[in-house]
Amino acid sequence: MKLVVDANIPAADACFGAFGEVIKRPGREISAEHLRDVDALIIRSVTPVNASLLAESSVRFVGTCTIGTDHVDSAYLAQQGIRFANAPGCNAEAVVDYVLASLLTLAERQGWRLLDRCVGIVGVGNVGSRLQARLQALGVKVLACDPPRAEREGVSEGETGFASLETLIEHCDVLCLHTPLVSAGPHATRHLLNAERINELSPGTVVVNAGRGDCIDGLALRSRLAGQNDLTAVLDVWENEPAIDTALHDLATLATPHIAGYSLDGKLRGSLMIHQALASHVGEASALTLDGICPPPALASFTLQQALPCEDALRLCARAVYDVRRDHESLTREAHALGLAQGFDTCRANYPRRREFSTLTVCLGDEAQPLAPVLSAAGFNVVLA
Numbered sequence: 001m002k003l004v005v006d007a008n009i010p011a012a013d014a015c016f017g018a019f020g021e022v023i024k025r026p027g028r029e030i031s032a033e034h035l036r037d038v039d040a041l042i043i044r045s046v047t048p049v050n051a052s053l054l055a056e057s058s059v060r061f062v063g064t065c066t067i068g069t070d071h072v073d074s075a076y077l078a079q080q081g082i083r084f085a086n087a088p089g090c091n092a093e094a095v096v097d098y099v100l101a102s103l104l105t106l107a108e109r110q111g112w113r114l115l116d117r118c119v120g121i122v123g124v125g126n127v128g129s130r131l132q133a134r135l136q137a138l139g140v141k142v143l144a145c146d147p148p149r150a151e152r153e154g155v156s157e158g159e160t161g162f163a164s165l166e167t168l169i170e171h172c173d174v175l176c177l178h179t180p181l182v183s184a185g186p187h188a189t190r191h192l193l194n195a196e197r198i199n200e201l202s203p204g205t206v207v208v209n210a211g212r213g214d215c216i217d218g219l220a221l222r223s224r225l226a227g228q229n230d231l232t233a234v235l236d237v238w239e240n241e242p243a244i245d246t247a248l249h250d251l252a253t254l255a256t257p258h259i260a261g262y263s264l265d266g267k268l269r270g271s272l273m274i275h276q277a278l279a280s281h282v283g284e285a286s287a288l289t290l291d292g293i294c295p296p297p298a299l300a301s302f303t304l305q306q307a308l309p310c311e312d313a314l315r316l317c318a319r320a321v322y323d324v325r326r327d328h329e330s331l332t333r334e335a336h337a338l339g340l341a342q343g344f345d346t347c348r349a350n351y352p353r354r355r356e357f358s359t360l361t362v363c364l365g366d367e368a369q370p371l372a373p374v375l376s377a378a379g380f381n382v383v384l385a
């Protein structure tokens with residue numbers, strides 16, 4: 001078997017080498033001519049897969065080591081009998097870490113407490129529901145909006161905690177978007193946050209987008225930020241990546257290059273899930289495990305002796321694992337050196353090794369032991385020293 005694999009996929013040899021010859025190519029450069037005599041295509045989200053890529057190819061399996069699937073014309077693949085797999089949930093914990101790290105950083109800069117905020121979550125799937133669980137465990141008030149889920153589960157607004165987007169806009173201090181990009185249909189998400197809704201946001205609202213860039217009307221957000229300068233934007237995803245809007249980039253308080261899900265754990269889970277799907281496609285058993293391909297974390301544990309205020313302790317532990325300010329600064333730095341589009345992809349290609357909150361064990365000395373519930377709610381392992 002011959003496989004073309006995005007060069008940005010970690011553990012590609014361990015996950016795909018046993019199936020045959022692995023040819024690595026930059027994801028944005030994979031083209032029809034690379035696929036003529038290829039059996040399997042293993043990608044991430046930057047390779048559009050459609051008839052024009054595959055019509056002349058012998059590809060029978062397409063696997064994307066990502067949650068999102070908007071880059072793949074799955075109807076075309078189904079019609080051609082080409083097996084398709086994605087990696088649901090693979091990096092969901094990493095995205096939740098990103099959102100918590102971002103909110104804790106904003107809280108410190110702007111002088112508020114995360115634990116006092118009301119957070120709206122739009123899209124309560126693998127990412128949104130994990131975010132909801134961690135925030136609620138911390139005692140943060142959460143409003144959740146997911147009309148497709150409400151419909152599937154046969155519930156109406158208010159009945160089981162789902163609320164409308166308008167309710168979230170009216171009541172939330174923070175609005176987090178975790179929706180997929182859906183272009184058509186009753187629950188389309190393209191420009192879900194449109195000019196009208198952006199204008200309805202109360203001054204001071206924090207908008208976080210770690211779903212897909214096109215779920216927000218970037219021009220409308222840019223004009224509210226440039227005109228009134230009364231919102232805070234945390235943007236990980238953008239319209240037209242990597243050639244994103246420079247003015248919007250400059251106006252965002254935290255601007256990162258689509259790396260919310262870029263924990264090593266999340267990426268390796270994605271590779272492993274597609275390895276398993278390919279093994280099942282070719283009828284082979286697989287013995288590969290995450291532990292087999294994932295190294296131990298550089299910082300596995302530390303001891304906290306002091307009875308710090310809750311949010312200071314949360315920030316300290318979060319930053320010991322992942323400091324979102326580093327990603328914001330490296331995008332700014334690379335954009336200066338290379339221009340925004342090239343800087344965006346350079347940051348992604350050279351992304352430093354990042355682990356998830358759950359890889360850190362925090363040992364609490366006597367005085368710090370009251371912090372156990374809050375640290376464990378945020379996703380850290382906690383032991384009493």
Ligand SMILES: NC(=O)c1ccc[n+]([C@@H]2O[C@H](COP(=O)([O-])OP(=O)(O)OC[C@H]3O[C@@H](n4cnc5c(N)ncnc54)[C@H](O)[C@@H]3O)[C@@H](O)[C@H]2O)c1
Binds near residue numbers: 123149259
């Ligand atoms: N920034 C990143 O690095 C990163 C990482 C992972 C995922 N993502 C993006 O986040 C999206 C969500 O990930 P997930 O794993 O939670 O996906 P998921 O499919 O598990 O959940 C998506 C949820 O959104 C809901 N939804 C769909 N249309 C909606 C609408 N109009 N309004 C409100 N809710 C709606 C769905 O019902 C579903 O519950 C992915 O599709 C992907 O595009 C981004």
Ligand SMILES: O=C(O)[C@H](O)[C@H](O)COP(=O)(O)O
Binds near residue numbers: 065066067258259260
């Ligand atoms: O859909 C996903 O899983 C995420 O957006 C993922 O982080 C995308 O990673 P990329 O394809 O940009 O490497």
